[in-house]
Amino acid sequence: MRQRMRREIRSGDYEFVFAGNGIEALAKLREHKDIDMVLSDINMPEMDGLTLLEQIPSVDPNVRSVVVSAYGDMKNIRTAMNRGAFDFVTKPIDFDDLRITITRTLETIELWRSALESRDKLVVLENELSLANRMQQSILPTSFPESDSYQVFASMEAARDVGGDFFDLLPIEGGRVGLAVADVSGKGIPAAMFMMSSRTLLRGAAIGQSDPSKILREVNQLLCENNDTAMFVTLFLGIFDPETGEFVYANGGHNPPVIFRADGTPSLLPTTDGIALGIFPDIIFQENSITLAPGDTAILYSDGVTEAENVEGEQFELDRLYEVFAEAPPRDARTATDDVLKAVNAFADGAPQFDDITCLTLRRGGGAE
Template structure:
């Protein structure tokens, strides 16, 4: 279960712009007054290292890239020598994929772009601090990891800590996502990326393998996806970029199935590319449903240089787009039958609540009822978008 942020966390902000400190303190004043955050500031990487040396209670670093004396990328290299358990978030220029990739390679947990969206910044801070808590729990339990189940518990916590805590709820569309982890933890995740002109990128994925390696591979995939999504327009190019980066550093030979689409709420058009994942479902207003046409893409991390194709469909008013992982369709009952796509579509012939939380809950309940007492062998994950 994901931990909640209850204690006070100390965040070191590293930036040479003098206006950032009063602006950040003003925009984060509620969280500061509530005792959730305490901010300390440094003007460059050298000053930040001194503060980290002097104060062992700093939990995370939020750093700009371009600064005098020592820039943010060099600082990222130095932080593990001071405290390997600190997690860093980088502030980058919009679309600066070169520096974003370098930052991720040097251990950045996440990034935000300029101009700073303070709502997105708070979500990113909370997600990073959740991860810090899970990491602390993992380290404290390190000596107790004498069984596979202990390791899987750690993996589950890592997995939950990076899922988005807030999804868009707009006047013309709403979203909801949820994941129910299995005992044999895999690497499911979903994410949403806000893009210019009210467009939104949405993704769902399933990493091969299980346990901590899958959770870490999932975390890397999610970060690469977010970076690629703000650096490219076409979903096929986004998935292709992530695939190439995963292929370049994949000694464990893991792979991930992933679907990524860009939804335009002004038109209802969804442009998507599919890397070997289950085809999403559009639930129509008459309770019928249709699987999205395939794009015949391979799973990511297997073939470098692979070109991913994309398609465009329209989600009509009153329709729902349902993304899911194979934990739904491959759920087994006591007779070793799979839940399957047909049963998934049959759910909506009987009931179509037209609300993303209710649709997701309907799927989870149907899978649970079908499986009965049969243990869950894979994560069950859904991401639902409803057009108003």
Template sequence: MPQPWRILVVDDEPDLEPLVLQRMRRQIRSGKYDFQFAANGLEALEKLRADDTIDLVLSDINMPQMDGLTLLSQLGSLNQDLRAVIISAYGDMGNIRTAMNRGAFDFVTKPVDFDDLQITIERTVEHLRQWREATASRDKLVTLQNELDIASNVQQSILPDDFPATQTYGIDANMVPARNVGGDFYDYVAAAGDKVFATVADVSDKGIPAALFMMSSRTALKGAAIGTGSPREALIEANRVLQADNPTLMFVTVVMALYEPRTGELVYASAGHDPPVIVRADGSAERMSATGGMALGIAPEAVFASNLAEQRLTLAPGETLVLYTDGVSEAMNVEQEEFGTDRLLQLFADRPPRSAEEAMHAIFDAVSAFAGEAPASDDITCLALHRNMSP
């Protein structure tokens, strides 16, 4: 039997311990998780120093004696391979940004949604598992490709794979990495008013540095989306975070959309990225207008913000929003021909997608069939958001 993942919950709220034990009872009974509890950062440090088998620290920020941010700054002094997830007030970008800078892997917001908490914990421990496997295997690696393969697995482990499918809309996404590790990623984040952010991004360069920058970019964009409620403002905030600590001058292009399921209203902004494609209910498709933005991570805030705008539209019933990276449009076959945007726009002419999942399968199947035996030169990443027909 595998050992349970040991999680230390740090919070001064006395009602949290029985609530966690009740809501996570199935995972506890099955031996998947073992929860420990501490009332503040000082007590947590004592437990961590006495027990080096703890894998994950789940900590509130505001606590007596030692708060969560101070605790984060102390974790690096421990000789332990663990991860930290912070519980933050909704929209508290200041503390979220500080937590990220101090090494937090992810965060959840108050009031805690236990479904979201479960997904966050699973994603974090899966990342830790992959990382530990990579560390244990590092001495045995004999080629650079082995390292790139492991980094790719770590990268894949943090991408969401549990997509929303409601009566009004659905989301599906996928990332197929090229032979070398890249920096493509996708994400979706619930927002206030039952809205949802959808994001696709592409980090410059390839290899392990790109994969690491991808992880920082994803966390920055997720936090900015929750904290701002606007694609443009989220991109500005994420650029501020990434540009402040970017000695390698890496950058990431991003397209981010905010969707309102009740009305179909959609707002998007593109930071140096290909704009979205809208597939109509009749199968026709249109490439939307670019919003003039620059890539994240290299330009000061004033310059970045002055070049970024938002576009608004309404997604009608039966229509599909497609966000993609240039790994789709620039996929090449053995004759060195590109798949191109025109093929993407014509893809659904005879058969409009009836769901986000159907749109995703069609795109990836078409790109794969076009490329044939040609080796992939870039990651292929795509996210589809489909507005369902009225019942």
């Protein structure tokens, strides 16, 4: 064997470890953890090749075995294959054929290792995505205000690879409520971590503060101070006063909400200057306000709504959002949110979802019910 394979040995293609029987072979396997394959005769003293085949997996289940058998000995060849042999060669040995068999076996081992590595990476990825999804869901409110004066309801459908959408309700002094919808850049665990930081900072900045522009400015400053990941978050924040219907807001680069008046007339909320948070410090966020009359509805959403695609690659866009309530204005916050999500899913019609789909609805009580 050494003489016939001297070229491969000199070039470093193969390195052989020799054993006189099956017992010695098992000892060599335990000693040399880097052995990839075993080439074994069936007929050996003390422990034959068929018994060796049964024992190899207990030492290293990833080793592949090739058996050497007498020409025409199909009974032993079948037994060897049933016991886990990868391939066989027959006597007298054709060394050109043996080289091909060894090469094929080693290539298969490399493919197997690559498949195992890919599987392990996939398992890790799946676990990370599952964890990120749980992190994302854990920070979302699960109870919503519902009274004669106003209603709020929100829902998010997470993409499989987990984006960074979140929404939140913030208690504001004077009986007012803060409504936030945000979208963090990136996917997976990093996005989930940045999302949780953004949400925590938002809630902290809102304590004792009723000015949405100042809240966004403070959150932006804090995000910029420790942002080694260079991630950012778009964030819309509105503060609603149920007594007066006043809706004061500031926008950090997020999609502007849609207002549906009580008669069903839609319009985009007037924009304010402001870029995504976490990019540049010392940004001044402008503020604006409108008054929601009884029966008016504000739809806050992420770009997962308007940029949802169908199988033809068309996007949902704002016009289709307007059409959701073309026949009748929103009746209540929960139904309105559900109607938007149903319309997006019907439009996508099974096309892959690449981004989180988030919708938050605020409806002022009164008007046509």
